[in-house]
Amino acid sequence: MKTRLEEQLADALATLKSDGLVPPDVAPAIAVTRTKDPTHGDFASNLAMQLAKPAGRKPRDVAEALIAALPSSAEVRDVVIAGPGFINFFVSDATQADVVRRVLDDGEQYGRSQVGAGKRVQVEFVSANPTGPLHVGHGRGAALGATIANLLDAAGFDVQREYYVNDAGRQMSILALSVWLRYLEKGGATFAFPSNGYRGEYVHDIAAALRSEVGSDLERDTTALFSGVTDDETVAADGSTSGDKEAHVDELIEAAQAALGDNAWKLVFDHGLDAIIADIRGDLADFRVRYDEWFSERSIEGDVATVVERLDKAGHLYKQDGSTWFRSTAFGDDKDRVVVRSDGRTTYFASDIAYIDNKLARGFDQVLYVFGADHHGYVVRMQAACEALGHDPKRLEFLLIQFAILYRGGERVPMSTRSGSFVTLRELREEVGADAARWFYVMRRYQQHLDFDLDLAKSRSNENPVYYVQYAHARICSVMRELDNKGLSFDQAAGLATLDRLVEPQEADLLTLLATWPELLERAALTREPHQVTGYLRDLANGLHTYYNSHKFLVEDDALRQARLSLLCAVRQVLVNGLTLIDVSTPEVM
RNA sequence: GCGCCCGUAGCUCAGUUGGAUAGAGCACCUGGCUUCGAACCAGGUGGUCGGAGGUUCGAGUCCUUCCGGGCGCGCCA
DSSP: OHHHHHHHHHHHHHHHHHTTSSOTTOOOOOOEEEOSSGGGOSEEEOHHHHHHHHHTSOHHHHHHHHHHHSOOOTTEEEEEEETTTEEEEEEOHHHHHHHHHHHHHHGGGTTOOOTTTTOEEEEEOOOOOTTSOOBHHHHHHHHHHHHHHHHHHHTTOEEEEEEEEOOSSHHHHHHHHHHHHHHHHHTTOOOOOOTTSOOOHHHHHHHHHHHHHHTTTTOOOHHHHHTTOOOOOEEOTTSOEESOHHHHHHHHHHHHHHHHHHHHHHHHHHHHHHHHHHHHHHHHHHTTOOOSEEEEGGGGTTHHHHHHHHHHHTTOEEEETTEEEEOGGGGTOSSOEEEEOTTSOBOHHHHHHHHHHHHHHTTOSEEEEEEEGGGGGGHHHHHHHHHHTTSOGGGEEEEEEOOEEEEETTEEOOOBTTTTBOOBHHHHHHHHOHHHHHHHHHSSOTTSOEEEEHHHHHOOSTTOHHHHHHHHHHHHHHHHHHHHHTTOOOOHHHHHHTGGGOOSHHHHHHHHHHHHHHHHHHHHHHHTOTHHHHHHHHHHHHHHHHHHHHOOSSOSOHHHHHHHHHHHHHHHHHHHHHHHHTTOOOOSOO
8 A cells, every 4th residue: 555655656756747847857765654643644745845845846835736646546535735745645444444354364474575585584593602591681682583583584584593502612611520520529529619610500400410321430530630720719808819710720621631531521511511402492492482503613613714714815814922813903893803812722703703604605695693782892893704704794784682681579680690690581481471571572672771570571460561462362252252152153254345334433543553564564574673563562452452442343233243353353363463473372361 | 981772751661764743551640340351441640852052844863062871892702
C-alpha cells in the first residue's frame, strides 16, 4: 500500500515536471509514512513541502497540483491537504479490512518479507569463554542475538547463528589446572589453591566426575609439583603484596603438563572443556537459543601464522621492542597493536584476525558481532584488520550491548565474576521463567542500559508486559472455546465475506495495527532492534483488550459474528507470529 | 586526558529517512464485572525533551560546545 502510494506520487511528480511546474532536475526523496493521528488519514507525504522551494510556490499550492495529477485509486477514499502542506491519504474501508484476509491466508508467514533475499548474514553472539557457566550478563547478548537472527530470517536473509568457542587460550589452561588441582584434593592432597585459579563450585563437580571416570590414575606428587614455582600473591595485614599470581599460575601449568605428560594433560583439559561446553549448550537450549555452528578457536590455530604473514607481505606490520606490531593507526585506530609478542607467541588479537578472515572467506555478505559494551574498544582495530586483509570493513557490523542491571526488592543485585558471586543465567531462568527473561532482555533498545526488575518479571499481574500480551492471546482462544460451548462455529470464508461489518473505531485501530506489522518487522530487522517488536505487541494486545471491553463477539447477528471472529483470529495470528520471533510461548490458557 | 554509549513525566522507557497537539507502563486520583476470562478497560493529574548556540518552511531527532552518568583505553583473554 505504502509503496503503491509512493509510486503514484512519483507519477504525479513526473506530470508536474513535464508541465513545467517543477524544475526537471529536482529529485526529492518520495516518502509516504503512516500517520500518528487518525484525523490525518492513514498515510501522509511531505513531498509538497520539499518541492515548494525549488518550484518557487507555496507548499499547499504544490500539494494541490500533485493531488490533481494523482491517478484515481479504488484503494484510496480521499486525499486532502493538511497543515503546512501535508498530503493525507485516507484508505478505503474495504482495503483497510482486506488485511484480515491477508493475515489469515498467509498465517505464520504473514509479516515475513524478502528484503534480505539472496544475502547471507552471520550472527555471532554470546561466545563466552568456556571457563564457567553463563551468568546473567551473558543473557542479554543471548536473547538479543537469538532474536535479531530470527528477525533477519523473517526478513528473508540466509542466517547463520554461530558461537565462537575460545578453547585455545591461556584461560583454558588455567581451567584445566584448576580441575586437576581439585581432583588432587579429592585424593587427599593438601596445598594452597592458586589465587588466579577458577574457584567456582562447578570446578569441584568436574573434578569429581573426572575422578569417577579415571580413579586415581592422574594423581601425582604435589610437593614436587609446587617446588621451584614462584610464590603466589599474598596480601599482608598492612595491605602490601608479595609474590606474583600470574607467574605462579603459569609455572604451575607448565609443571602440571610436565608431571602428567601430553596425553594425560589433554585428558584433563578436554574433560573440563567438554563439561563446560555441554553445560553452556544445555543452558542456551533451555533458553530457546539455537546455534547452527559451534566454531572452535583451536580449529583455526594453524591459520594465525598465515594471516600474520599476509599482513606482513602487505606491509602492515613492523617490529619494535622485540615484538611485531600491526599498524592499525593507518586505518583510524588510536594506537598500533601487537600481534606477535616478544616471546614469539601470537596475541589474542592475532587469533581474532584469523577468525575475521575465516568468516569472510566463508562467504557471508554481512557478519554481525553481538558484543558487550565493554568490548567497544575492539571495534576499530577489528575493522582495521579487516581492511588490511583486503576486505570491505563494512561487512563487519558490531552491536554493542549495554549491561543489564538486576534489581530485587528495589535493591541492585551485586555482580562480581571475580569473587564468583554472580547470578547464573540458569538461576535467572528458574526464578522468572524463560518467557519473562527473553522478553525483558529485549524490551529496551540495546544501546540503553537495562534495569531488569526480577520482582516485576515474576509478578503475575497487570504490571508484567509478558502476561499482558500472552493474556490477549489466551483471551482470544477463550472466546473460540466459548464459541464451541455455545454450539456455534466459525466459518472463515463467511467472515471474510462480511468484513464490511467491521465499522467500530476499535476495529479500525486493530486493522491498522495488523497492516503495520510487516513494515514494522522489516524495519526491526534492518535496524537490528527487537524492542520494536515488543513495543508493537504491547500495542496490539492493548488494541485487543480495548476491543474486548467495548464490544461482544459472540453476537446473535451471524454475519457480524463471523466478521468479528475473523478479525480476532487475525489478531491472534499476529500475536503468535510476534511472540514466536522473540521465542516467547503463546499459552491458550493462563 | 582520549574514545564509545546514554540524558525525554516522580520512576522505567518509546518516539520509523527531520514533520502536524512529544507518547506508553509503573505510581497517584476517578469510574467500569448478573456479560465471550477484571492477569482487563475508560478517564484524569504529571514535560524548559540535561544547558546554550546553530542549520530550515519545520529539531526530541542533524551540527558545534558545555554539564551530568555508564563503559573502555595491556606484549590479559
